[in-house]
Amino acid sequence: MKKIAVCGKGGSGKSSIVALLASGMRERGYRVLVIDSDESNPGLYRMLGFKRRPLPLLELVGGKKKVFRTFSEESEPSQNVLTREEIPITDIPDQYIVERDGIGLVCVGKILQSLEGCACPMGALSREFLKRLYLQGDEVAIVDMEAGIEHFGRGIETSIDSVLIVVEPSFDSLELAEKMNTLATEVGVDNTWTILNKAMSEEIALKLRDKLHKKGISVIGSISYDPEIFESGLEGRPLHGSMGERSIGKILDQLL
Numbered sequence: 001m002k003k004i005a006v007c008g009k010g011g012s013g014k015s016s017i018v019a020l021l022a023s024g025m026r027e028r029g030y031r032v033l034v035i036d037s038d039e040s041n042p043g044l045y046r047m048l049g050f051k052r053r054p055l056p057l058l059e060l061v062g063g064k065k066k067v068f069r070t071f072s073e074e075s076e077p078s079q080n081v082l083t084r085e086e087i088p089i090t091d092i093p094d095q096y097i098v099e100r101d102g103i104g105l106v107c108v109g110k111i112l113q114s115l116e117g118c119a120c121p122m123g124a125l126s127r128e129f130l131k132r133l134y135l136q137g138d139e140v141a142i143v144d145m146e147a148g149i150e151h152f153g154r155g156i157e158t159s160i161d162s163v164l165i166v167v168e169p170s171f172d173s174l175e176l177a178e179k180m181n182t183l184a185t186e187v188g189v190d191n192t193w194t195i196l197n198k199a200m201s202e203e204i205a206l207k208l209r210d211k212l213h214k215k216g217i218s219v220i221g222s223i224s225y226d227p228e229i230f231e232s233g234l235e236g237r238p239l240h241g242s243m244g245e246r247s248i249g250k251i252l253d254q255l256l
């Protein structure tokens with residue numbers, strides 16, 4: 001349970017749950033590294049209470065065009081920290097990590113321009129970084145994945161030991177969760193669970209649980225619709241939600 005990926009349908013609440021997990025784990029005494037692996041959405045650093053984003057790891061390898069060459073087997077030995085076999089958190093250069101109260105954030109890369117080409121190099125960089133990331137005893141990494149299932153195709157989960165699938169109350173979200181559960185198993189992830197998010201009533205949460213149960217998918221817990229989380233998201237403020245914080249506590253009790 002060292003490297004956890006949070007995935008799910010677009011808008012289901014992945015980033016919010018990453019922020020809740022990060023502070024919940026911190027409270028339990030872990031040092032947390034959050035990895036922003038979403039190449040589109042800009043705001044995870046705000047949810048986590050940082051003033052700015054770190055420079056993207058993509059710049060550390062010299063940009064998108066250099067990623068595949070940097071990690072290819074024929075590449076020349078290099079001084080680049082990202083090509084080391086093991087990368088402890090303390091080896092990440094200062095500009096590429098922001099840290100506060102035992103929570104660190106790194107960002108793989110963001111799409112900046114039109115016509116800049118596909119985001120596959122960022123997927124490859126996420127995979128290679130996670131593979132090499134060396135975590136000490138009390139350290140955990142939580143990865144905020146991009147929406148949908150393309151990251152499974154890019155093999156990012158091959159470097160992950162646990163997958164949390166966020167399910168919101170919608171048919172599509174349930175359908176996607178089933179697909180993700182299968183894909184995670186196929187790539188050999190040991191632990192896969194779903195977290196229900198944004199259910200407006202206990203009745204809806206039960207309905208979702210029941211549907212997932214029938215599909216043979218484990219539910220580790222649920223976070224109901226929390227107006228405080230919604231408000232933080234609306235205002236672009238650090239994520240706060242007392243209901244969400246309590247629920248994530250119960251989820252962590254099981255997860256850890």
Ligand SMILES: Nc1ncnc2c1ncn2[C@@H]1O[C@H](COP(=O)(O)OP(=O)(O)OP(=O)(O)O)[C@@H](O)[C@H]1O
Binds near residue numbers: 223224225227
């Ligand atoms: N439990 C909750 N209660 C109320 N609002 C929530 C809850 N979880 C998330 N939200 C809101 O839902 C919206 C989407 O959340 P978030 O950005 O975390 O989703 P996401 O899955 O990361 O989205 P994306 O796919 O775009 O990355 C935000 O406005 C957020 O504030």
Ligand SMILES: [Mg+2]
Binds near residue numbers: 014015041
């Ligand atoms: Mg997000």
